[in-house]
Amino acid sequence: MALVGPEEPHYCNHHVVASTGRTRKMTLVRALRPFRVVRRTLAVFTLGAMVIVSFALLPSNVADAATVPVSTQAVVQTAPDLAKICARLKITVARTSLCSHGPDPVDAFGGGARLKQTSAVQEQGVAAAPASELTALCNADGVSGKRIEVIYGVPQDRTNRFSAMVAPLRDMMRQVNNNLEAADAATSQNYRFLCTNGVDVTVRNVTLLPVGSDASFTFDDYVASLQNQIAFGLGPVDFIANERLYIAYIDQVQDSYPFGGQGELSIDDQPSAAANANNDSRPRYSMSAYLDMPVMAHEIGHNIGAVQDSAPHSSKGGHCYDEADLMCYDDGGLYFALGGTLTFTCPGADTAIDCHDEDYYYPGTPPASNYLATHWNTANSGFLTPVVSAATPPTVTGKSPVSQATRVAQTANATATFSEAVQGVSTTTMRIKNPGGTVLSSAVSYNTTTRVATINPSASLAADTKYSVSLTGGVTGIRDLSGSPLVSTGWSFTTGPAPTITTRTPGSGATGASRTASVSVTFSEGMAGVAASTFKLKNTATGAAITALVSRNGTTNQWILNPSATLAATTNFTVTITGGSTAVRDLAGNPVSTSIWRFTTGS
Template identity: 80%
Template sequence: MNFVRAPKPSRIIRRSLAVLAVGAIVAASVALLPTNDASALLPSSLPPSAQAVVQTAPDLAKICARLKRTVAKTTLCSHGPDPVGAFGGATKLKQTSAGEEQGVAVAPASELTALCSATGVSGKRIEVIYGVPQDRTNRFSTMLAPVRDMMRQVNNNLEAADAATSQNYRFLCTNGVDVTVRNVTLSPVGSDGIFTFDDYVLSLQNQVEFGLGPVNYLQNDRLYIAYIDQIQDVYPFGGQGELSIDDQPNPAANANNDSRPRYSMSAYLDMPVIAHEIGHNIGAVQDSAPHSSKGGHCYDEADLMCYDDGGPYFALGGTLTFTCAGADSAIDCHDEDYYYPGTPPASNYLATHWNTANSGFLTPIVLAVPPIVTVKSPLTLATRVAQTANVTATFSTAVQGVSTTTMRLKNPAGAVLAAAVSYNASTRVATLNPTATLSADTKYSLSLTGGVTGIRDAAGIPLRSTGWSFTTGPAPTISTRTPASGATGASRSASVSATFNEGMAGVSASTFTLKNATTGASIPAVVSRSGTTNQWILNPNSTLAARTGFTVTVTGGTSGARDLAGNPVSTSTWKFTTGS
């Protein structure tokens, strides 16, 4: 039987799995569905009558007995071993494992903090095991660093599933500094020349009885994930895990979140294999999921949990679909089959079914809050800005990546101005200091660029790229007023005028006004410019009253009297008194 995974990057990988194992998966899965209609195993993309069946409150004892096996001290349900072809083939996996054993760089502090969340010991924890059969060479001292590094990669892959969240696996870190790796001796390969998932689980559960170690690995708040060294010649698969067939949405009721030990293993030090098996342990993929193979996997490639596993969906004629861009390590590429970080919309399958994001072996979802600019100077659309002014931005949290490439000032032509850029970590203020004095009456644009290599906070959450503009001064002024301020005996029929020191816009009957100083009544008038000069004339519609005080007002503002660059004049008033 052929097993197919997504092209990576452009070829289809084919492989074989024992017919007996596939038959067991198909028969078990069919037996679990409460229907006699085999067409119910096909997806809704096939004939309308072929709909997935939702299972709730399953009888786990019966399901486990049919699906796989019962072993000492606990009941395990397993989908069966994942073939090496599901992860690119044995050659690829061996190359990856060999590469991981090379020098490992020191992990960034942020990665270790994520791995050792909440002190690293409380509540449910993923306990990492370096396992080796008793009759093979123990290489724990050599493999400790590569195994730890692999768990960082597994966790980074989860974090990458959604940039807006910061969910992590809850690894056990007894020292609170780095993931704990147990050095565990397992049952020997022995004369039969094979090593199975049963051998692994029985070895962990019966360490004391089998004389392998001082502690049995049976804690009810543990997910045991093991890299088993030196079994690739006797274990012809990539790895294997157990799963609970329970799609109830409530974490408090779902069997995927109950208190019991659970087990996964990998024969290779490979991120997709280990992450895939952990995925099974936390409840992916339920039979009722939109793209379920009904054998513990999905058919919507490329995806961490998807491949042609020969399950009922494929046995009845279903095929892989390729609607997901990206690498095979993507976690639920469309956020609709087994993992939705956050609250799924009502229309999403995971809104009413088990969502692995609610697993107790993952940290609670915390929405990643990007840094923002809280204070800008000059302000957005500020005018009359000093030509020697610096531009500053104050951030809501400490950031990194502030430089001349991420904080830039441009002129109206789009040219970037030469400037010195600095960042004060204690005040969280970034400052751009132009090399040359800015031009007068000119609109400039400031840009701040976020991104993984741009401005971002200490955890790497990027600023949403932003920017604003401002206009340099100087502000326009009134150089001549007629009648002059405080004048008496002014002509009752003469016009009122204001001469500015530069060309103006926005001077009109609403911004250049005349009122009776005693009554406050507005004097109707026509406002016009005197030719091409900078003088503006207010011509009353009727002769002004004799021996009466009048108030002239020129109103500035962004929609008032302003120069041609948009700089507003300061609002100005003056009074005069008419003659007889």
């Protein structure tokens, strides 16, 4: 990292970058692929950065109130010279200067198993959301001003599946927008997506540079492909428009891009929307290797300026450390390098947007004591609509099951509580859909006294299945008694049953257990997240962890912990299975309850 000058050590320490685009015409055969030398140089640079930066993700049920060491307390930054900062690391890409926060690892989003599962499910042809649910995404005329442009990108040597992926991508953008709306029950705000027809999200079909024989694809390949479509013979239009935020799902690169996604971030925390570099008119770029809401929302968050180095809970590497939060994880930034740890002060889902409204997003006007009152607030980004107060249109103040709930009863109803009395609640404005996009037959009712709308499916829901509930607002949809429309919204939940442990060996309280035998546990169904970090053995008296190998018994639901050495004689040992949304859970995401038991070895 010697390229970083000593006077500004925290600007680009953890940045991985895109290479300089060339504008020469060429034939796209592998031997002549552009950026080969530059990419090899970047690969060495990136590997060095990855050695320095740790991406360990701690379990979400750990509590730690540690704070950043005093020496890392931030200094307010004002009007940085982005071109100068980026040039110090040679971070220039064709027609713009980018500073990237570096690739976000799959562990930041729950691990590769969850992302691959999500990707597989989403890619089974999710039905397009109806136009009535997309009105919030196509605000105003759908084209003017700053706009988020959605891209389906595929390497030149991979199968183009655009026709099958348009509907899932549009549905994913609805989920991304719903997550923003869920950030604050008292306000409403939406992303400004590009909708050229004014009705639904535009999805561009874009061919990218090939993966090729080296099985490698990087962020600079993506950016270079977009900026040089014509020069590289990939397409008729270069994606370099000002006032554009390009968010791309890159299809079929999970084997060659070993991360979740990547985006760019400007180091500028000054509060003015007119002056802040995170809100200027240049194009900006983000990509995701997975069709996954948290990944895409996370990368968009970077593009609009989250999280600045001076934020109260900044990692000093583009992220935060107060879980659970869409932008928080252990990224190995300066905060973590100097001994800081993740804290767990935020209740709710991991996809919450700034859980305490104090680091990067405050919908509305922050109080004077709030950091965001005097620093960059992403709610002021031009890529978001203005915040609308709940005093004007009605909002949803309560949802049941809560958004992203797990282990929900198959006989449960879904309810929505409104901030004020509404009209227009019916089977066409409140619906529940299965993963395939089919609307379930249901009865819908509305209690005028409690302002609660209830949807009751005609049949029990399927087990271990993710369902989505939608509320459609509009002048003929759900609206208050004066006619002010609800902003269309929705949420999802996953049915149970919860997985259980059916067999423990040795059993709880067992004595005379073999000192050389393995410890095993059998679950009621197939599980994910079982590893050495979630299936542990320790000496009860000393607390010393026992080194062991954790593996699955073939294709069964039994998992085995095999100690690396013979256990001590006549000694009590403790076994712990840690459940959680990012720990031990079934294949639908339902967590097993954390289980602890003890046994004593024989002589």
